[in-house]
Amino acid sequence: MTTAPLTHHDILALVEPFVRRGRPVDLPASDRLARQLVFRPVTHVLDAPGSAQLVEVLRLDQPASDRYRLTRTLTHASGVAARLVAEGAPPGELLARVEAIDVQQQFRMIGRFVVGLSYRLGGGDGLWRDDTASDAPVLSDADVRGAGVLLTMEVSSVKGVPAELKLVDDGVAGEPAVELPDDLLAVLxxxxxCFRRSLTDQGGWRGTLRLRGRGVARSADAERKLEATVVHLDRTLSRPPDAFHADWRAARWGVFLRRTIPVATCIGLILAAAAVPYFGISEDSVVHMLLFNSPPLLLVLFFSMREMPRIELPPWPRRLSAAAWHAPSPDADAPLLQTG
Structure with a gap:
């Protein structure tokens, strides 16, 4: 690792390709000791209703003597941010790769929601290389803001690991907390x-989203499902709560039955193991051994799974009693979400 601060000569060499592209360095915002250079902000106008502005900031880091990381951060007027990260060498190539990705590609307007998409570029690191498109942008996380809520999604680069979703109250002054059922997204x-209450200081609820494929295909699947999620949120939060139950009654019962499968399986195997002596099965048979040992074997199976099933008794999918999604008055001590 390189620990020596950037010298004046180092800075001149690093910023040269940026200056040629009209991007002067912001020395007060840079950190020479951390070998980090920040460039002056650039403003873009988003091609969307309202022509919102995007503020772009470039940051160049040098984590090793022969390795560089360029991060482009775009901040929407709503506060939603989107990043693009390219890693490798030299800095001039990183700048060209980052500029090849249009800033418009990282933001979407869906109803009342602003969606910011953060990507990493493959090809510069073996961990990020994709088999089909070595320099294609791959979704790493997303920020979504609108209708009084803030939804974030973190996408793991490991195949089979689901994306993490977190939904919290937007916290806008004068906006009351939002009350939502825990199967709000599971009906999709x-x-x-289903959402689970977060135990962190920020509160909110957490959930997961299963993705398919790997690399670019996995990224595309994540974007499609995120868009479907936001469309669903926008439609649901624009109507009364009781409309959600009316529209998704069958799907909510389907979610309920799906959530009972783990506990029903456990109970069924335990009862089967207890009833083995009454079946008249020989103690030397394979069937007797499997039934008698099924409960501990099932526990071993559950704990060995990457995403362990939840053994729970889910609540009945009842009609939502609230008159509106927003509470009548702000209350810091009130729960953010309610189980419907």
Missing amino acids: GRDWD
């Missing part, structure tokens, strides 16, 4: 998990 399909 088996890939959407």
Whole structure:
């Protein structure tokens, strides 16, 4: 690792390709000791209704003597941020790769929601290299803001690991807390998990989203499902709470039955093991051994799974009693979400 601070000569060499592209360095915002250079902000106008502005900031880091990381951060007028990270060498190539990705590609307007998409560029690191498109942008996380809520999604680069969803109250002054059912997104399909209350200081609720494929295909699947999630949120939060139950009654019962499968399986195996002596099965048979040992074997299976099933008794999918999604008055001590 390189620990020596950047010298004046180092800075001149590093910023040369940026200056040629009209991007002067912001020395007061830079950190020479951390070998980090920040460049002056650039403003873009988003091609969307309202022509919102995007503020772009470039940051160049040098984590090793022969390795560089360029991060482009775009901040929307709503506060939603989107990043693009390219890693490798030399800095001039990183700048060209980052500028090749249009800033418009990282933001979407869906109803009342602003969606900011953060990507990493493959090809510069073996961990990020994709088999089909070595320099294609791959979704790493997303920020979504609107209708009084803030939704974030973190996408793991490891195949089989689901994306992490977190939904919190937007915290806008004068806006009351939002009350939502825990199966709000699970009604969209088996890939959407139910919300669980977060135990962190920020509160809110967490869930997971199962993704398919790897690399660029996995990124595309994440974007499609995120868009479906936001469309669903926008439609749901624009209507009364009781409309959600009316529209998704069958799907909510489907989610309820799906959530009972783990506990029903456990109970069934325990009862089967207890009833083995009454079946008249020989103690030397394979069937007797499997039934008698099924409960501990099932526990071993559960704990060995990457995403362990939740053994729970889910609540009945009842009609939502609230008159509106927003509480009548702000209350810091009130729960953010309610189980419907």
